[in-house]
Amino acid sequence: MRGFLASSIGVATAAALALPLALSTPALAAASEGAAAPVTPAGSTQSLPLAPLGPSGGRIPGVPGMSASPGGPEARGLAARDVKTFSLVGVVWDDAATRLVGRVQVRTRAAGTATWSGWQDVETHNGEHAADPDAVERGSRRVRGSTAPLWVGASDGIEVRVHAETGGEDTRAASRLPSGLRIELVDPGAAEPVAVLDGKNAGRPASPAGDDKGDAALVPEMTMEGAESSAANVPHATLGALEIGALNKADSTADAVLASDGALSAAARPFIGPRPRIVTRRGWGADESLRETGFVYTNTVKAAFVHHTASGNNYACKDAPAVLRSLYRYHVVSEGWRDIGYNFAVDRCGTVYEGRAGGVAKPVLGAHTMGFNADSMGIAVIGSFGGAAPPRAAVDAVARLTAWKLGLFGADPRAKTTLRSGGGNRFPKGTSVKMNVISGHRDGFATECPGKQLYNQLPPTRTTSAKLQGR
Known part of the structure; x- marks a missing residue:
């Protein structure tokens, strides 16, 4: 790997010097418009451990062969429960080098309703979207194994089933699941708090839709x-x-x-x-x-x-x-x-x-x-x-x-x-x-x-x- 880490000091300093030209804080902007400062959520992640499933708790209705049995393939999951609102799900585990050989399924409940989805498969991509083994990522944080993420829309209920597969060249290895399995429930939040431009800066940032809202143009606050x-x-x-x-x-x-x-x-x-x-x-x-x-x-x-x-x-x-x-x-x-x-x-x-x-x-x-x-x-x-x-x-x-x-x-x-x-x-x-x-x-x-x-x-x-x- 022939990459290099670029110092952020210069660009951050230059950007900071230019900040007053571009925008004001939400509070100041709101005060200038005679309105309350806008408040928007920043997004969040709920990380819940998956527990072992017993013979009865491990059965998935309508999915042949997807049931846990004593001495059989390992199964872990999460019983149906209420959670804070989220929109995307994925399963992670401790060791990024360990493969998840099995099937991951979730069902979700649309936020504010009693309506549950059917069981949906989550793709087990096993490290294919990842940094190279000796890249900066590998030494800067704890990198985890993961499935692909699945967008489910605003939901406030979750149920999870993960079953190891059997068969193949190494049945014993394939019948076990990686350690530290957790379901990740991601709420994207709204965009950043907004600040109102005064419309006098000809070089102001464009609006998200590319239209010109004049003095009322809204842009995210810049940190x-x-x-x-x-x-x-x-x-x-x-x-x-x-x-x-x-x-x-x-x-x-x-x-x-x-x-x-x-x-x-x-x-x-x-x-x-x-x-x-x-x-x-x-x-x-x-x-x-x-x-x-x-x-x-x-x-x-x-x-x-x-x-x-x-x-x-x-x-x-x-x-x-x-x-x-x-x-x-x-x-x-x-x-x-x-x-x-x-x-x-x-x-x-x-x-x-x-x-x-x-x-x-x-x-x-x-x-x-x-x-x-x-x-x-x-x-x-x-x-x-x-x-x-x-x-x-x-x-x-x-x-x-x-x-x-x-x-x-x-x-x-x-x-x-x-x-x-x-x-x-x-x-x-x-x-x-x-x-x-x-x-x-x-x-x-x-x-x-x-x-x-x-x-x-x-x-x-x-x-x-x-x-x-x-x-």
Whole structure:
């Protein structure tokens, strides 16, 4: 791994100096408008241990073979109970190197009702979305094993069943579950408290929907951590911007040259695709106090790995920021990562979101494809696409995003590149692997991600991305 930790002192200081120009505190803003200061929840995580299930308590109605019996496969779970409101669930365990060989199911009760869902499977992805073994994440926090997260919408009741599988080469090993199993119930909270701009600053941040609300424009309050994150996107956007605007191809090239102080390679300049609109971390309401300070960069961006979040398709586009806040909290609080793992996310309507902090145009080291996070970026389409086809808008957004970001580093979306494995379940550490510049997660790790239906869209995506670059 050839990444380095960037000092956050300079950007944080510069951002702090600019804060008074951009916004006021919620209290001052409210006072100026003659209204009470707004109060919004910050989000939370409930972590509940899973207990052993007995022969009767372990049966799952309607699921053949899913019952616990004395001397049989281990089963753990949580009886139906009331809990604080949450919207996303996942199961974690103590040792990230231990696999969960079994089936995880949950059922939930819609908040404020007596209506329970049917049993839903939670994907056991077993470390495939993770930092490389020797990455910064591995030494900075306690990293846990985890399932994929599942978005269930606002709920206040939960029941959980986890059953080990039998069979295979090592029946005894497969019949046991990892130690320390817990269910994580994540409430995304609302966006950060808002401050009202006075409308006199011509360079004010844009509103979330891209519309102009004049003097009543609302933007999230910016903390010091938020200033650090936002400053990493200057000069592509003003400090505190909720989004980074779309640019045509010519302006994208000029913007890239400006940001690089003219150091952009001559080979890359003709092939930078038009920059898509990108909702910043501030725009989707990231709680910057959750992540670790500072940014970790790799050398370049030679490839893009496409993922699905495996969190389900049961969300509306207006809920995508909440889904993203939940994924972020699950990655950091529940799994122990330094930040959200993906560099970018794309929702079903084709909106592109900034992922891991450090600057959308920079080679930020992610934690998305174990073994191949160096010199690459990860793009996660929010949803599950094993059986369901990805929306056309989302696929088109991946093409636009890769045309721009890969173009900044001179990478041809139709080409192949060579990456060196950092260690994973498919390629031993140190192995040089030739793969497509736009690859699926499964190309670097033995996994179903990004789902068969999305994976099948990658060949035309490469072609479209290259055309957008002008190749």
